[in-house]
Amino acid sequence: MKTFKKITIIGVGLIGGSFAKGLKKAGLVDEVMGFGQNPDNLKTAIELGVIDSFSLDMEEAVTDSDLIFLAVPLGAMQSSLELMKPFLAENTIITDGGSAKSSVILSAQDVFGQLPVNFVPGHPIAGKEKSGVTAADEELYIDHRVILTPTPNTSQQAVKTVQELWQTLGAKVEIMTAQQHDEIFAATSHLPHLLAFSLVDMLNEHEELGDVFQYTAGGFRDFTRIASSDAVMWRDIAIYNSEAIVKWLKNYGLAIEELAGLVESKDADALYTLFSEAKKARDKHIVNKTN
Numbered sequence: 320m321k322t323f324k325k326i327t328i329i330g331v332g333l334i335g336g337s338f339a340k341g342l343k344k345a346g347l348v349d350e351v352m353g354f355g356q357n358p359d360n361l362k363t364a365i366e367l368g369v370i371d372s373f374s375l376d377m378e379e380a381v382t383d384s385d386l387i388f389l390a391v392p393l394g395a396m397q398s399s400l401e402l403m404k405p406f407l408a409e410n411t412i413i414t415d416g417g418s419a420k421s422s423v424i425l426s427a428q429d430v431f432g433q434l435p436v437n438f439v440p441g442h443p444i445a446g447k448e449k450s451g452v453t454a455a456d457e458e459l460y461i462d463h464r465v466i467l468t469p470t471p472n473t474s475q476q477a478v479k480t481v482q483e484l485w486q487t488l489g490a491k492v493e494i495m496t497a498q499q500h501d502e503i504f505a506a507t508s509h510l511p512h513l514l515a516f517s518l519v520d521m522l523n524e525h526e527e528l529g530d531v532f533q534y535t536a537g538g539f540r541d542f543t544r545i546a547s548s549d550a551v552m553w554r555d556i557a558i559y560n561s562e563a564i565v566k567w568l569k570n571y572g573l574a575i576e577e578l579a580g581l582v583e584s585k586d587a588d589a590l591y592t593l594f595s596e597a598k599k600a601r602d603k604h605i606v607n608k609t610n
Contacts, residue, residue, distance in 0.1 A: 320487050321480075323348040327384040328370060329399050331355055334416045334443065335390030336369045336455030341488040343368070344457045354380035364452045377402040381411070386484075389415035393555035397426035404430055414439045414481050418504065418552075419560035420468040420497035436474040439481045440497065442466045442504075443490065450549045461489030468497040505563035509556055510571060513564065515546040516553065 326342060328335040331353040339351045353361050353370035354377060361373035374380040381387055381403045391399055396417060407413075413435065417423040420440050427434055445463040465485045469478045482492045495503075522531050535543075557564060581589050 320347060320483050322346070323385040325350045325352060325384045327352045327354060327380050327387045329354045329380070329387060329389045329403075330391035330395070331361060331364045331370060331373070331452050332390060333446065333450050333452070333454045333459075335388060336364060336367075336452040337445075337457065337459035338388055338390065338416070338443075338488070339364075339369050340455050340457035341460060342484075343371075345487050347484065347487060352380055352384065360452055364455075367452065367455070369452055369455050378406045381406050383408065384411055386412040386414070386480075389413065389417070392551050393417050393419055393422055393559040394551075396423050397430060400427055400430040407435075410437065412437045412439060412477050412480060414441045416441065416443050417559075418442055418508070418556050420466075420500045422559035424468070424470060424497055434470050434472045436472055437477045438470070439473055439477050440468045440470070441481060441485075442468070442500065443485070444508075445490075446548075450552075458489070460485065463490055465490040465492050466500050467492060467494045468500050469494065470497075501560050501563045505560055506567045509560060509564045510567045512545050512548060512553055513557065513568065514571070515543045519543050519546045 326348045328339050328351060331339070339353070342348045343351060350372065351370045353364050353373040355361055355373070356375070358375060361370070364370045365373065387403065389396060389399055396415065415423055417440070420442060423440050424434070427438055443460055443463065443465045445459050467478060467481060478494070485492050522528065525531070578593070581593070
């Protein structure tokens with residue numbers, strides 16, 4: 320894997336900061352430059368050894384950069400691309416960590432017209448409940464998947480470079496279309512997060528239950544753990560992958576109606592079948608999965 324002279328992180332939080340720390344630990348970059356709107360956050364990033372330098376000026380941040388990693392909320396993707404556009408070198412690779420790939424590609428298309436050949440959309444499937452640069456971890460991506468969704472215009476060499484970079488950080492890289500990505504993650508990630516947020520909010524609003532959360536045990540805590548995730552990020556995901564998410568929310572709504580009917584009618588056989596089949600599926604595909 321080649322060494323980069325300069326890599327720029329746009330948005331130095333958990334995802335961007337972990338990416339930067341991993342690169343520095345692996346010795347893949349001479350200088351990591353951070354860009355953001357909060358100088359205190361960027362100063363903290365330097366103190367923690369996450370980045371080497373920072374700028375509040377986009378021109379300074381991206382000039383002569385070999386690779387730019389966009390680690391901002393989905394709602395800030397287009398404005399970030401617009402800011403950097405005048406200062407990009409022809410050979411600069413742009414990649415990102417957004418959770419909804421079709422929207423990122425559309426944002427780039429709006430900004431550039433024709434998508435840049437060195438634009439490699441990506442999504443690292445890793446995170447923590449804690450956000451911000453203080454949670455950055457150089458080992459965050461080890462044994463986690465990273466999905467790349469190159470466009471027909473993306474150079475194979477740019478894809479190869481980004482793929483090898485993630486693999487050096489310990490990630491397992493897969494390539495698929497943006498549409499396939501958005502459908503899969505609407506069902507397996509976005510839907511569970513929205514359900515967890517909704518459940519906690521619903522219980523919080525029912526005063527007749529009193530301080531219901533003092534009675535929560537392990538099952539509730541496990542199920543709702545992800546409701547502690549960053550609200551801005553998940554607001555943007557709900558907006559920018561809304562079509563696929565709504566599809567799966569409606570499917571889940573039908574499943575809930577069916578379950579409510581089984582419980583109401585006390586259909587023991589049907590309930591047992593549903594629960595046992597779900598347990599078998601989870602044990603097979605998650606608990607006992609070997610790779």
